[in-house]
Amino acid sequence: MADRYLNFTGTAPGRFLTRRLGLPQPAPLRRWSAEHPSLEGQLLHFTAGASTYRKELSDLLARTGHPGLTVRGSLSGGGSGRPAAVVVDATAVTGPETLAEVHAALHPVVRTLAASGRVIVLGAPPSADDHHQAAVQQGLEGLVRSLGKEIGGGRTVNLVRITGPSVAPAESTLRFLLSPRSAYVSGQVVEVGAAEGELAIPEDWSQPLAGRTALITGAARGIGEAVAETLVRDGAQVVLLDVPSAEADLAKVAERLGGRALPLDITADDAGERIAEFTGALGGRGGLDALVHNAGITRDRRLANMPAERWSSVIDVNLTSVLRTTDTLLKAGGLHRGGAIVATASIAGIAGNAGQTNYAASKAGIVGLVRSLAPRALAEHGVTVNAVAPGFIETKMTAAVPLFIREAGRRMNSLAQGGLPVDVAETTAWFAGAGSGSVNGQVVRVCGQSLLGA
Ligand code: NAD
DSSP states (O other): OOOHHHHHHTSHHHHHHHHHTTOOOOOOOOOOOSSOOSOOSOEEEEEOSOOTTHHHHHHHHHHTTOOEEEESSSOOSOOOSOOSEEEEEOTTOOSHHHHHHHHHHHTTTGGGOOTTOEEEEEEOOOOSSOHHHHHHHHHHHHHHHHHHHHHOTTOEEEEEEEOSSOSGGGHHHHHHHTSGGGTTOOSOEEEEOOOSSSOOOOSSTTOTTTTOEEEEESOSSHHHHHHHHHHHHTTOEEEEEEOGGGHHHHHHHHHHHTOEEEEOOTTSTTHHHHHHHHHHTSSTTOSEEEEEEOOOOOOOOOGGGOOHHHHHHHHIIIIIHHHHHHHHHHHTTOEEEEEEEEEEOOHHHHHOOTTOHHHHHHHHHHHHHHHHHHHHHHHHHSOEEEEEEEOSBOSHHHHTSOHHHHHHHHHSBTTSSOBOHHHHHHHHHHHHSGGGTTOOSOEEEESSSBSTTO
């Protein structure tokens, strides 16, 4: 659905009027396109404290293709034009003095950052033994989330925690966050672990899913369709699953994307077995490299007025079927080592929402599933488990929301606009890509840093 307010504020009179009235100022976001696949402009790399990653990170950032400038502390002269991105390595910040170096690095440059630019702070996990380090590393979260709220202009600010001895496993994450693909991801904290065994690196970073097969549930329309399209763009073969009543739409999407359609109600008792059978019989080595649990429904009503079947229909589709098919496919070896499971939560599951006890329980359930299963799935099956948690996304579902509530949902985030299905799809593609094997157990909100659940 068109965001008329965003279009209006893009005109000179619209900007003048809305600024005068103190109304939100959404900036058009730079999303990925074949013509403009990357952010254009210089990348500034600062180091706070004595980071052991300095050289390795500088080499990694150079590989992303941005003309770079590595600076030890804060910038004095040097750097030309408006930078597209600023990366501050704060992994060695252990006390308030080194935390001040993060401020010193960012203070002179945030104002110069190009529209739709990126700020990425690299942190370390807060230590259980050193409360000074823990305090300031946690402090980075407050800094990042606050800067995300004040920076404006379609710019995003995120924190990446490096938990292993090398930054190499963070390459896919840094590439994602430094690209137009992450346009609607802001105010997030992402943890990147150590590589399990040898780190998988895609031959071609523009095709991180080349040679991989992905199944997407709920793919006949909306976010699922966008996920399928984005995974195909990134090189994947796709299997598209949706309810038999959506078969005609599903077939159209499958034909357009060169994928296979699997009409199937995901709540069927044997859905996992049928997926395993269908994908096992695909050509080549068969089986899946990515399983995207996207199908979801809402049946809103306040708890006092909610009959049992309204409760259970939502739990069945959004949670029980995810638990059951995941278990079946992992047990049957239906996912190859190096594969990924991506589930769909929601900010409603994080913040709660009146009238959505069933939906929020199912989506918070996804968060619980991810946190518990991720370490075991990686250790036992070599498969990562992560979730996207969309905020307000412009779909048929949100177009049906009454105008006033819709406008509030759209504007109540740092980017002052709704996201698009492709924004959720881009985050899913990053989780599912061959280079993301060290991103595990993460729940990343694709919500423009929504105020809900913040
Ligand atoms: P949508 O209603 O447009 O699409 C959902 C798809 O899932 C449909 O094609 C539907 O037929 C399919 N589906 C439903 N039940 C199924 C079943 N039993 N078996 C197989 N397929 C089934 O919804 P959407 O807006 O694209 O949302 C996709 C996911 O994102 C959902 O999990 C939703 O909860 C989540 N989400 C959406 C938003 C948003 O703003 N749109 C926000 C947060 C989370």
